[in-house]
Amino acid sequence: MGVVVEGFREAFRLLVTLNDEVLGITLRTIQVSGSSTLISVLLGIPAGAVVALNRFFGRAFLIDLINFGMGLAPVVVGLAVWLCFTRYGPLGMLNLLYTPTAMIVAQTIIAFPVVTGLTLASIQSVNPKMRLQMLSLGATRGQYLLLLIWEARLGILAAVIAGFGRVISEVGASMMVGGNVRGYTRVLTTATVMEIGKGQFELAMALSILLLLLNFFVVSVMSRLQQRGKI
Amino acid sequence: MNSVLEARDLRLVLKGRNIFAIDQFTLQSGEVMALVGPNGAGKSSLLLTLALLQTPTQGTILFKGQTVSRDNLFVLRRQMALVFQEALLLDTTVRRNITIALRIRGVLGHEAAVRTDRWLERFGILDLARRQARQLSGGEAQRASLARAFALEPEVLFLDEPFSSLDYPTRKVLLRDLGGVLQEMGMTAVFVTHDPTEIPYLATSVGVLHNGRIIKSGKVQEVLGTQLPGREEFQLWPD
Numbered sequence: 001m002g003v004v005v006e007g008f009r010e011a012f013r014l015l016v017t018l019n020d021e022v023l024g025i026t027l028r029t030i031q032v033s034g035s036s037t038l039i040s041v042l043l044g045i046p047a048g049a050v051v052a053l054n055r056f057f058g059r060a061f062l063i064d065l066i067n068f069g070m071g072l073a074p075v076v077v078g079l080a081v082w083l084c085f086t087r088y089g090p091l092g093m094l095n096l097l098y099t100p101t102a103m104i105v106a107q108t109i110i111a112f113p114v115v116t117g118l119t120l121a122s123i124q125s126v127n128p129k130m131r132l133q134m135l136s137l138g139a140t141r142g143q144y145l146l147l148l149i150w151e152a153r154l155g156i157l158a159a160v161i162a163g164f165g166r167v168i169s170e171v172g173a174s175m176m177v178g179g180n181v182r183g184y185t186r187v188l189t190t191a192t193v194m195e196i197g198k199g200q201f202e203l204a205m206a207l208s209i210l211l212l213l214l215n216f217f218v219v220s221v222m223s224r225l226q227q228r229g230k231i
Numbered sequence: 232m233n234s235v236l237e238a239r240d241l242r243l244v245l246k247g248r249n250i251f252a253i254d255q256f257t258l259q260s261g262e263v264m265a266l267v268g269p270n271g272a273g274k275s276s277l278l279l280t281l282a283l284l285q286t287p288t289q290g291t292i293l294f295k296g297q298t299v300s301r302d303n304l305f306v307l308r309r310q311m312a313l314v315f316q317e318a319l320l321l322d323t324t325v326r327r328n329i330t331i332a333l334r335i336r337g338v339l340g341h342e343a344a345v346r347t348d349r350w351l352e353r354f355g356i357l358d359l360a361r362r363q364a365r366q367l368s369g370g371e372a373q374r375a376s377l378a379r380a381f382a383l384e385p386e387v388l389f390l391d392e393p394f395s396s397l398d399y400p401t402r403k404v405l406l407r408d409l410g411g412v413l414q415e416m417g418m419t420a421v422f423v424t425h426d427p428t429e430i431p432y433l434a435t436s437v438g439v440l441h442n443g444r445i446i447k448s449g450k451v452q453e454v455l456g457t458q459l460p461g462r463e464e465f466q467l468w469p470d
Contacts, residue, residue: 129317133313
């Protein structure tokens with residue numbers, strides 16, 4: 001019980017004093033997970049819409065793959081990215097291993113299927129007659145897609161929330177391709193694991209509380225957006 | 232009168248099932264045609280095909296003498312409007328539902344505002360302009376849907392059982408209002424219904440569909456006779 005109380009006390013102290021290192025770790029967490037979520041959204045929403053609205057050979061298998069990807073183990077993604085970026089890997093010449101960029105790549109691979117799969121399901125759930133109604137208004141392909149995304153926005157925002165939640169909380173891939181380098185690739189999850197390893201439970205708890213607060217803040221902003229105008 | 236919409240040798244087969252086979256269909260300017268028939272007769276499929284939203288398996292459609300093809304589909308669709316059985320409004324305010332539809336057709340600014348207000352007022356829902364569409368009652372939503380369709384000022388209006396999900400009093404009032412507007416505007420329209428009692432309120436002509444074929448067509452009086460009785464007294468298609 002003492003550890004828990006101490007953890008809360010330490011978290012409060014860190015928040016109030018804005019310790020430079022903790023602030024840096026928090027900002028890096030926002031930068032890495034925010035960037036990977038943004039990239040996943042930019043790629044995943046159009047990808048989900050294209051798969052939802054078109055019939056083509058191999059579509060069913062592609063949907064299987066997307067849904068399978070939603071549950072991809074972060075350590076497996078981390079290993080795959082590590083193998084690509086390692087010195088002798090196919091992308092070794094880019095020298096990206098143990099950089100925030102490698103972490104963004106790994107996290108994007110984790111979030112992309114989540115955003116794509118949930119976008120696909122959201123667009124498919126729009127009343128098929130509503131789609132005809134949009135076309136009957138004379139909408140071009142682009143206008144039709146925008147209107148559909150608007151109608152499916154509740155589900156799509158849920159996809160963004162799920163994607164962000166998945167990457168901000170993952171540790172395996174970030175640890176593997178980022179290396180938890182102090183002041184460079186250390187994020188809240190990898191720092192927490194490290195502090196537990198060192199026996200610094202209070203600091204680990206403080207970092208965890210910061211992680212939860214950050215996650216809650218971002219998710220609540222998106223939830224407000226999602227629920228605006230809803231009963 | 233000029234023909235606005237014509238179809239020749241029109242057939243639709245879906246999943247091996249013949250939905251309809253229409254040798255000749257003509258809609259004159261200012262004509263309001265009721266397509267009636269039992270469930271599964273092919274009424275809605277024919278309506279969607281004429282509204283250029285369903286590609287026929289075979290046949291030709293001409294809009295104002297122009298043959299419909301893949302190349303002119305968008306342009307021609309923008310001269311039509313469609314109202315479904317359920318009011319399919321976008322998840323935004325009533326006003327924005329109309330302005331978005333007008334924007335799609337390139338009507339913006341003052342012109343869009345004037346048209347929106349005019350048609351909201353004409354259908355008695357100007358006071359609901361700022362209301363979220365999903366918070367409207369069934370009758371209000373269908374009025375908004377009709378206001379949107381009329382604001383587009385289409386050459387042909389298609390209505391797919393627009394009142395069948397409404398209660399009787401609401402339906403009666405709306406039928407009277409829509410009938411008035413159609414007559415006042417001299418609008419060309421096709422509406423689908425399985426309720427023959429709606430015909431005298433709206434239509435100038437009737438096409439009776441049965442098993443995908445038009446088995447009877449002509450002016451309302453010719454098809455219905457001189458009586459305008461209750462629904463149970465009609466025998467427009469075989470049992």
